[in-house]
Amino acid sequence: MKKSVLAIATGILLVASVTTVLLFFFFMPKATPAEVQPEPEPEPKPKELKTYTLTFTGDISLADNWHIAPKYDQRGGITGILGDTMLEAMRSSDFLVVNSEFTVSNRGTALPGKMYTFRAKPERLNIYHEMGVDLADLANNHVYDYGKDAFLDMLDAFDEYQVSHIGAGRNLEEAKKPYFITIGDFKFAFVAATRAEKNVMTPQATATNPGTFWCYDPTEMIELIKSLKDQVDFVVPVIHFGRENSHELEKAQMDSARAYIDAGAAMVVGHHAHNLQGVEIYNGKPIIYNLGNFLFNNVDTDTALFEVKMDQDGKMEYYIRPALQQDYKTVLLEDGAKKSQIISDINSWSVNAHLDETGKIIAN
Numbered sequence: 001m002k003k004s005v006l007a008i009a010t011g012i013l014l015v016a017s018v019t020t021v022l023l024f025f026f027f028m029p030k031a032t033p034a035e036v037q038p039e040p041e042p043e044p045k046p047k048e049l050k051t052y053t054l055t056f057t058g059d060i061s062l063a064d065n066w067h068i069a070p071k072y073d074q075r076g077g078i079t080g081i082l083g084d085t086m087l088e089a090m091r092s093s094d095f096l097v098v099n100s101e102f103t104v105s106n107r108g109t110a111l112p113g114k115m116y117t118f119r120a121k122p123e124r125l126n127i128y129h130e131m132g133v134d135l136a137d138l139a140n141n142h143v144y145d146y147g148k149d150a151f152l153d154m155l156d157a158f159d160e161y162q163v164s165h166i167g168a169g170r171n172l173e174e175a176k177k178p179y180f181i182t183i184g185d186f187k188f189a190f191v192a193a194t195r196a197e198k199n200v201m202t203p204q205a206t207a208t209n210p211g212t213f214w215c216y217d218p219t220e221m222i223e224l225i226k227s228l229k230d231q232v233d234f235v236v237p238v239i240h241f242g243r244e245n246s247h248e249l250e251k252a253q254m255d256s257a258r259a260y261i262d263a264g265a266a267m268v269v270g271h272h273a274h275n276l277q278g279v280e281i282y283n284g285k286p287i288i289y290n291l292g293n294f295l296f297n298n299v300d301t302d303t304a305l306f307e308v309k310m311d312q313d314g315k316m317e318y319y320i321r322p323a324l325q326q327d328y329k330t331v332l333l334e335d336g337a338k339k340s341q342i343i344s345d346i347n348s349w350s351v352n353a354h355l356d357e358t359g360k361i362i363a364n
Contacts, residue, residue: 052184054308055093056238058271058291061142062127063102063118067298069127071328078130081295083331086323089305091132094183097190097238098128099271100136100143100165101296105153108146111201117145122153125161135179139167139192139212140240140272144202151210166238167192168205168212175205175213176224178235186233186314193221194240195256196272215239218256222263229264233314237265242273242290247349249277249289254351257287267318269306276302276342278349279320281363286318286353293325300326302342318361320346 062069072081079087090096102118104125110117128136136158144151151168158165169175178189193215194202205211215221221237228235237260241253257268261282268287270277277290288306293299305321322333322342333339340357347354352364 050184050312052094052310052312053092054095054183054310055090055097056269056288056291056306057090057096057098057294058296058303059099059101059140059274059293060295061102061118061297062100062124063120064124066102066118067328068295069120069124072127078127081329082131083329085334086330086332087131089307089321089332093132093307095134095181095188096132097135097137097269098131098133098294099140099238099240099291100128100138101140103143103145103150103154104157105146105150107153108150110146111144114145114201116142118142119146119150122157122161125157125163128163129161133163134181135190136163136165137167137192137238137240138165139175139194139238141194141196141202143168143212148210155210166190167194167240168210170205170210172205172207172211172213175211176220178224178228180232184310184312184314186310187231188234188236189228189232190236190238191221191224191228192238192240194272195252196240196242215241215256218259221256222259225260225263225265234266235264237268239268239270240272241270242277244272245274247273247275247277247345249349249351253289254280254287257289258282261285261287266316267308274301276304276346276349278346278351279353279355279361280351281353281361284363286361288320294323295325295330298328300324302345303330304342304346305332320355320359320361322359 068081102120104120104122164179166179178191181188193213195216203211204214225235243250260268267285270289271291273290274293276292280287292303293301294303303323303325307319309317322339324331343355353361356362
């Protein structure tokens with residue numbers, strides 16, 4: 001009897017406890033929306049804007065019978081002829097174009113009557129890989145210095161050592177053939193030609209003969225640019241022209257460069273004068289009339305890199321980066337009096353444009 005009463009009491013107590021718990025949860029105040037704190041959404045990261053750099057140099061000679069290649073050997077390699085920051089600028093560029101001012105062969109005889117003739121053994125082309133070179137311009141007045149056989153050897157050597165090239169070939173079709181490359185989302189065509197010699201000794205490529213692509217008459221280059229402008233986003237002619245050892249611009253030099261812009265070129269890049277010359281902004285496009293000697297001889301001389309900074313939308317900014325060839329070595333200049341002097345000099349020679357203190361090219 002006592003057990004029954006105890007069991008009944010226990011059951012009543014259990015039911016009461018469960019009922020109390022249920023009533024508590026049922027009547028418990030609900031949290032209002034203001035009391036619920038949602039986790040904050042992460043802030044979107046800013047869109048990273050990719051910038052591409054295209055870099056151009058002036059004249060380079062790696063000839064064994066000239067000045068730079070022997071210093072390369074004596075000083076233990078590439079850092080003996082190029083400064084560390086210069087090498088970094090060249091190697092880190094997305095696309096590097098140089099003017100290769102020598103022939104490449106173990107054969108041939110120097111052209112009679114020519115004052116300066118330059119020839120390198122084929123393995124010297126490995127130095128271009130050390131520099132980070134992507135494209136070599138062969139449209140100049142020293143690639144034929146040792147005659148036809150050496151010239152043809154040079155073309156073979158550039159192919160063998162996998163250094164892309166423009167401006168010279170086994171025939172005219174090859175000499176004027178563009179180099180196509182896509183940088184970012186944009187397609188480029190690079191072409192090269194020469195109008196450098198007063199006493200012409202470097203032959204013009206023809207349908208059946210090897211040589212360089214000439215632009216003494218600019219008509220053929222104009223036609224080539226027009227034929228390319230609808231195939232690519234940017235056409236870039238690299239031209240060997242201008243009066244040697246002079247900062248002054250020739251009328252023919254200016255007229256032809258402007259005609260290339262009118263034909264559809266995105267810019268014109270020049271060399272040959274052995275000196276820096278001025279720049280111009282023509283119809284919104286840059287003309288770099290002469291980058292001078294870059295890594296060429298035993299003469300201490302002012303030089304520069306031309307850099308194009310392109311964003312992912314294809315918008316471009318243009319810079320001249322002053323440098324110095326001194327004691328057979330080319331170094332990039334930091335801020336200081338020498339850099340400022342080169343910028344000031346280029347400004348004094350320029351047309352419709354100037355460089356600011358950073359070297360950025362700005363239209364007047």
